[in-house]
Amino acid sequence: MPLAALTILLPLASFAILAVFWPIRHTGRPAAWLSTLTAVASFVIALLVLRDVAPMGAPPELWTMPWLVHGGRVIAEVGFRVDAVSASMLVVVTCVAACVQVYSLGYMSHEPKPALGRYYAWHSLFIVAMAGLVLAPNLLQLVAGWELVGLCSYLLIGFYWAKPSAGKAAVKAVWVTRFADIGLMCGLVLLYVETGGFAWEGFSWANPGASELVAALLFLGVMGKSAQVPLHVWLPDAMEGPTPVSALLHAATMVAAGVFLVVRCWPLFEGAETLLVAMSWIGAITALVAAITASVQTDIKKVLAYSTCSQLGYMVAGLGSGEMLGGYFHLTTHAFFKALLFLGAGSVIHAVHSNEMGEMGGLRKKIPLTAALFAIGTFALAGFPGLSGFFSKDLLLEEVAHGGQWGPLAILLFVAGLTPFYMMRVYCLVFLGEPSEKSNHAHESPLVMLAPMALLAIPAAVLGFGAGSFGELLGHEYHFAVTPVGAAATVAGLLGLGLGYAKFGMGQLASLELPGLAAFVRSGPIDNAWRLCWERGLLPVARNVGWFDRYVVDGLVNFSGWITLEAGDRIRRLQTGSAHDYLYAAALGAVLIAVAGVVGGVLA
């Protein structure tokens, strides 16, 4: 069993202990420490694994055992596949997870003990599921992990289950992602039917046309998980969960699972040319729509959520270029700086007890460390030259340009400007300007929260310089060079930053409103469209089926009983009680029998 297995088994042990032995879970902090320790241990192990991993192209380290055996053969296995892709992703996942868990020790410290235990149990389960997904030797295990992280998402979004909005958000997340998973499951099944297994490489297609179809179906699942328009609607709502959860699941790792799936199954996607074009467009449109929506949000987490959505669109568009490195690298850098941003937002919220940016302001002086760390995240996301986001975005756009997809490229370049704009807006509204009433009471977060943020800030700042070795690991040459596209993106980014600062950083009473379509965007047109589908589509259909079943199908069953009973009632009147009728019946019967004899020819 490879070393990497421990990254699953340790959290699994933690989860099992916390889930089964409820007294331990109910102790609160000890339970939290148990989970956190396993998470940190996982991170360390993941680093060790990454150190030893061979670059892409070398045979992966495999350890499997038969899981689904029938008809005399193994149709699916479970186990671990350690190669460049999984090892690097594993580090990202465990790193962010460990940071978030440590951070939560502070952030969630006011929760009741059982709730805290529950929170950490889910977190452990999440690492199990996510690591299981990352290390999956085949697509079936990947999908299993995929669904289980979805489950964790559901449970963690619904962590404040007593809050009606949290419940709705949790359910919505599963509804939407599982709706997309219809495609995923179909793709999985089709893959099995076509290739007789669940591997993504190492076989030849009996029916070449099916290859692209499988990829397309899988991509439907990706659209749900990675929140591509129009299936992104669950992600902003998912912010109902605790902020660290948003950082881990709904920013850094789980939502990126969709992108990871494409990377992981790259052999399936590589040749699907039409699909790749579609992916580019979908990604670009997602990036644009989400960025615009992010610009008008007043809730700090909502901004970050749309931002995540937008960046996921970036990644997908990048993958659509036909090269995976840019998208994957952007995934990696994004995981760190977006987690940092969320944790920073959490720290802010922790300080002011509100999500609304209108109730913040001037926090730079009250919580300077948080402000500084948040600034790193903001600039990284904005693609400020030298920070990680700059490199990954540059690489990604370069690939898109190289793929010749000019339409998506144009959109992405525009978004490259829009992103710094709305991030600057957030930074200005939260940290600059005059302190609001709530801001005055703000206190800096404890070390246990700041330390993980600081840890995340390091890769968020400098990971870009590792782009070369990252590419090397994945078997791609990459050297940074100034290109027109990169330059354009950089200019757009700086422009966006400046514009944002000009709009929100100067005046004391800068309006939150963007002119124009803000109201429309804020009303959530896509959400409304989905709601309409639910209210006018599925629900009435279900009601009609229910009505049909009760009043027509069951009605007919009852009717058959009714008609029988009714016949019994009606026919009953024949029994008059009059002796003459009895005699008459008997005589008539005898006569009719004889008549029947004549008619039937018996008497002839």
Place this chain on the structure above:
Amino acid sequence: MAILLVPLLVVALAVIVLVADLVPAGGTSRGLGALTAIGLFAAFVATWFVPSGVAYAAYSNDGFTEAVQRIVLAAGALSALASIDHADEHFPRRQGEYYLLLITSIFGMTLLAGARELVTLLVAFETMGIPQYVLAAMHKNRKTGIEGAVKLYLTGAISAGITMYGASFLVGTAGSTQLAVIAATPPDAMLAFGALLVLAGMGFKLGVVPFHMWVPDVYQSAPAPFVAFLSVAPKAAAVAALVRIAAHAGSSLPGLWAPVVIVLAVITLTVGNLFALPQTNVRRLLAWSGIGHAGFLLIAFAIGTAEAYAAALFYLATYVAGNTGAFFVSEAVGSKVGDEVSGWNGLARRSPGLALAMLLCLLSLGGIPFVAGFWGKLLLFRTTWNAGYHSLVVYGALLSVVGLFYYLKVARAMYVEPAVDPSPIPVGRPTMVAIVLAVAAVVGLGVAPGGFWDAAVQAGTGVELLERPQLAIPEAGSPAVLGDFPLRKEKGARPRQADPGVEGFPFK
């Protein structure tokens, strides 16, 4: 005379009861019932010890006779047992006559079971029927009791007239009263007319629609233990009579009336079950359901093979067990709470034993596994199926399901509804014994039907006239045939029948 042992024993019993009735026994006549029950039981046992053969060319004792007699005698003995309390309570001063008439009726049935000649058959038929008119009127002081009896009488009288008129054509055409001769007579219009009229007349006793209308009224008004008897024994005897008339190798009679009988069966099944649906009176419910059962019996009769006769006998046996049991319980319960189903509410809490007995009997009547009725229906359906009447089986099964509806209605009242009065219902010991015996039969036949089925197959193939070289029929002026001439030396050595399907496994 040994061949006639069973009818003779019954007559002897009648004489004993008649005499015993004259002897004052401490001011009570309860003992008569016990005496009757024991005597009938003795006759029941005696059926195993009677040699096979023909007496006076008028009566033959074969496997079929014995089977019918056992059914009749068992029903009679059980009814007598259950009558003890009832008679003592309701007509203490008519007990002697009551039992005497019961025995006379049974005598007619035992004779009818073996009648192989038309005069004997008709006399036995009336001997069975006429005492029943009186028995039905035993509740002399109840208006309904008299009314039921009159309705029974009138329908019976018109049926007797029709039968006799039909029989006259049979005799006239065949020139003999021997059933074998009648059955062997090539059919022509007159024979067919006579045969159909006889069939119609017999239908009255079976309760076949449209000769059935007396059934619910009499079942509702006559003494319950007698009704238990009336609902089963005459059916057995009437089936026996019809089988005797029809059963002969190459006989054209079954072919003659099979289509008619099938139609009657379907009508009877339908009407019986439909009418039973809305009933709220337990006895009327059982009456209508009994009409439905008669429909099933008719099906077997219409098929007219030895296997079908076996199935009919088996069906009758299960029906006797279930129906007498149900009526005994309804006697015990009904005398306290009335016969309306609503009165039975919560019986399971008041008297769980009675409720369980009733439930088992009802389930048996409904054809539910592990109680007798299931096998009855099953074997009947199988026979019907093998005879090619597939749709009839499906229809019968459908109506069995309808039947469950009303049986379950009673079960529901007993088990689901709460009791108004929680006190247990007192049951006299003899009635209790009768109920236990009936239920034991229901369960016994249900759990271990194998031996009974084998016996029924033997009996079914044992119809004397069936596929058998024609016996010498004494013509007018021929030397008198005196005494008995044995048909077989001993039991079990009977030659195997040509039809392999009736022996052993019957599914080929």
Place this chain on the structure above:
Amino acid sequence: MNGLPWLSIIVFAPMIAALIMLVIPAQSRGTVRILAVLSTVVSFAGSVHVALSYNTAIGGVQLRETMPLLPSLGISWNLGVDGWGVSLLLLTSLIIFAGVFATWTLEDRDKDFYILLLVLVAGVFGVFVSLDLFLFFLFYEIAVLPMYLLIAIWGSSKGVKEGGPLAFIWKRFDIGGREYAAMKLTLMLLLGSAFILAGMFAMVESSGIGSFDMEELQRVGVPRDVQMWVFPALWLGFGTLAGVFPFHTWSPDGHASAPTAVSMLHAGVLMKLGAFGVMRVGMVLCPEATEVWAPVVGAVAVINIVYGALGAASQTDLKYIAAYSSVSHMGVVMLGAATLSVDGWNGAVYQMFAHGLMTGLIFALVGIVYGRAHNREIFQMGGFAKAMPGVAVFFTLAGLSSLGMPAFAGFIAEFLVFLGAWSSGHVVWAVAGIVGAWITAVYVLRAARAIFWGEGPPERYSHLSDAKGVEWVALVLLGGSLILFGSWPRFLLDYIDVGTAQHLLSIGGGQ
């Protein structure tokens, strides 16, 4: 140990316990329960023993017990288990064991209740181990019949609003009432039995063998023309119990009205008898007709899945949701059966098992919730997780299995069925099934949220309490099994697979 007739012991243990209960006084509640538990423990232990003794390397029918019963009718006490039998025995013993605990607190006429329950379960055991067709039918009937009283006496009623084109029916029937439900269930199922009986006769008669021996029947074969109509008869007959559209309508009312343990057993095990009958008797004994009819069976199964799921989504009554969900999930079983492939059949049997556990758990929970809240309208609840966190957890577990979450038994089953459907060329079936699974997610999560999440619970539910005492046994047992068999399917699949191999070979399928 191996010398004992374990199968008979499994069948008779509950039966004997029921007989003993008949004679002990109704007041001795403790004794009644101890007897019930003892007998189910014996059956459970027996099932486990059978599973351990069954050699999957050899496969086929094992642990035979043969004894002539009614030789003249060709009926014999002929028991034995194949791979399917082993797994379904395990399921049944698990469910009944849990069921006894789930109704532990029953007070009204508890003795009668346990008697009927044990008789019923003896019938279920019997069906799964019968090798004699007639015995199979007998046990089937035993399993079906006690249901009437169980529902009519211990059930609950809830009126259904009058309406629709046939509204006049309401004048006569108390639709939604427990007695109505019990009667409808009984009559519909027995009508199905009539078809089964006819089919049985036809098969035995036309094949010309002298007995009801299923293996012999399978060897000799039923003539093709007979098969052609016998199969649909058996499909409709058994299918009624399996909830095949449009003969499923006994199920919502029946399950909604039935008491907890009865719902558990009925949805959990009895409906499987129907599906098992279709496969074990219908498909295996009528292979040629099966190939002709399979498209119809599959198409109807798809209707079942989607229609049942939509029906569940339309309901706001907890028990009705669970009941329609069963209709939908049984569609998955029938879909698997209709694929006539290894994947599909394994999936179908696995789904029987998985759905049995899941729905058993669901109904146990529904019973607990209803027993405390005395309400079944999910939108009148809310926030119950506060008062009954354990119940909420297990409800979620069951719901997740229901919607096909990996690591729960339901996923394995559904996934195999979809694989089978698609690989046998029925793409539409597979896609419709997957869509059905999504609709399941929709209504399951909606229900979970409405009941357990949110603010609350409302004022009138102040007395709510979590599951307690022995009720936990039922929940933990079933919930644990769901995860166990979902995480490591080979525990069960090894058995099912040899059964499938044996039966599929006989019908000439297996591509």
Place this chain on the structure above:
Amino acid sequence: MIDWLLFAVLSFFALGGAARVVTSENLVHVVLYLAVTLIATAGVYAQMDAGFLAAIQILLYTGGVITLMLFAVLLARRNGGSVPAEGHTSPLRSLLVAGLVAGLSGYTILRGGAPNRAPEALSTAELGRVLLDPLALPFEALSVLLLAAMIGAIVLARRKDA
């Protein structure tokens, strides 16, 4: 020819009496008309050389039954019954059925089938022998029946134990 004439006369009385039986409005008359029919029928028997039967018909049957019926009429009247025969109920449908029966019987008779040989007298001795041997059993049974009927009638009619 004389036979035909006799037959016609006897038939006239038999059927005429019968017709009055079912139409007469007085119960006593009804019974008396029955006597007419029965006696005429005895005449028909006699014409068919069935003297023994004719004698039985007149002596036992007509005598016994008619007497009994008259008693019954009187007893019933004493109990509040009325002597008027109270007419008919739904005569039309009854007529229909009766007509059908007559038609069917006639049709059957015309189709024939029964052996129809030269008539020959049957000696009473032969009849007696038949009764004694093959029909001895029903003969004995009949006695049981008659006894039972008698007891039954007494049970029903006696007032004391009601």
Place this chain on the structure above:
Amino acid sequence: MTGPGLDAYLFLAAAMFAIGLFGVLSRRNLLAVIVSVELMANAANINLVAFSRFGVHPWGQALALFALALTVAEVVVGLALVILVSRTHGSLLAGSLRDLKE
């Protein structure tokens, strides 16, 4: 041409049977109904005797003899019932017996 043949007697019987049946079905008075039954029985007997004569065998007459006795037995019981009815119901109208019905 000798005398009336078999058919003549059979027609006579058929007519009598039909008349009797009409009486049974239509007479309101119970006693009249019973009397009409006698007509039906009588018709059967005419048949039997005729068959006996023209078929040249004793069986018809023998059966007729038995039929006579059976009819008597039936009538006896019937009359007793009629008396009972008159006692309990105060009427001989068949229509007064309508307590038992659906």
